[in-house]
Amino acid sequence: MASDNSSLLDRKKRAALSPVERQLIVKNLFVEHDRFKEAITAVGRFHMPVNGGAPDFSVLTVLYGESRTGKSYVLERYANRFPPSKSAKGFIRRVVYVDMPTECNLRAVAEQIADALNIPYTRRMNTRGLIGLILCELRDAAVEFLLLDEFQEAFDANRKKTLKDVRSLLRKILNLRSLNVCVAGLVETYDLLAADKQLKGRGLLPHHPLPAYHWDNAADQKLFRLLCDYIDDLLPxxxxxxxxxVALAQRLYWVSDGVIGLLKEFIFAAACLAINAGADRIEMHFFAEAWDIRKPRGQAFNPFADDLRNAPDKSPPPPSEPLPTRKKPSDEIFSKK
Known part of the structure; x- marks a missing residue:
């Protein structure tokens, strides 16, 4: 953790930067927290199950969790480890990341994959022909691992035709027997995939959950506090x-529900107020002001101004399955990048 003289000097240097530089530091904060490390390790195993071995193929895998828990960060950063390379036959793309468009149909899914593979196509080309080009390029570009993010946008039980079409596309890709596919989505996305016997039969559907933190869990509470403290070390x-x-982390937990994406967004909002005021740190009243313009309509409670014992009951639903066993927390689980 940042506690030595050099870290103190770095903090003062960051504080002396221009407002725009300080704003961007907070906006772009990235912390390799414990959930991230475990998830990116799991994704690596989905790709290459044996250290020093060969890439696996024909297996469908899933990374799932609540919205804003960091699934996209995991997939994007894993893909960045494998930049495209030039060969005599064209580009080699070992790992390809694809972000699904909102409420997409088969055509939109195909176009997104084609764009990620840099395949030229026209609007006049029919979807079947486009999928044919994709299958050829997946082989020609020696793709080993296809990452399909926000997969709940394509795999939706309420849109049966798209659901059927995308199932068929996944099977065609896996039938190439040259790559694995990892999809990231909500818990419901995993449930839908697990209910499909044909897709589950492609490797028994290896999966990894990316859960939010839970304050009532002693290990999670300590991890969440370590995460907050580590973010604090990086602020300008x-x-x-x-x-x-404990006092501030518990309030930050209350407004974020333990979801790292929401936590970062809220800290950013309060940090902007502190930067505007020329403050030496984010004081409690900045958090209170940030929550006042974000709290639900009709809610008077502010955890940064009121007693948490008077907090309204959020009553979140229990997780659909037990959380994975957590290792003993330690300060070393966080590392800067």
Whole structure:
């Protein structure tokens, strides 16, 4: 953790930067927290199950979790480890990342994959022909691992035709016997895939959950506090804001539900107010002000101004399955990039 003199100097240097530079530091914060490390390791195993071995093929895998838990970060950063390379026959694309468009149909899915593979096509080309080009390019570009993010947009039980079409496309890709496919989506996405016997039969559907933190779980609470403290070390202010203290971390948990994407967004909002005020740190009243313009309509409670014992009951639904067993937390689980 950042506690030595050099880290203190770095903090003061960040605090002396221009407002736009400080804003971008907070906006672009990235922390390799424990959930991220476990998830990217799992994705690596989906790709290459044996250290120093060969890429696996014909297996469908799933990374799933609530919205904003960091699934996209995991897939994007894993794909970045394998940039395209030039060969005598063209580009080699070992790992390809594809982001599904909102409420997409088969055509939109095919176009997104074609774009990621840099396949030229026209609107006049029919979908069947486009899929044929995709299958050829997956082989020609020696793709080993296809990452399909936000897969709930394509795999939706309420749109039966698209569901059927996308199932067929997945089977065609896996039938190439040259690559694995990993899809990322919500918990319901995993449930839909697990209910499809043909798709589950492609490797028994290896999967990894990316859960939010839970304050009532002692290990999770400590991990969440470590995460808050680590973010605090990276902020562009002269002094720390005590984000990892029990009092403040519990309030940050309340507004974010333990979801890292929501946590970062809220810290960003409060940090902007502190930068505008020329403050040395994010003081409690900045968090209170940030929540006042974000709290649900009709809600008077503000966790940064009121007693948490008076907090309204959110009553979140229980997880659909037990959370994976967590290792003992330690300060070493976080590393800067």
């Amino acid at each position: 202010f002269r002094t720390k804001s005590n984000l990892g203290s």
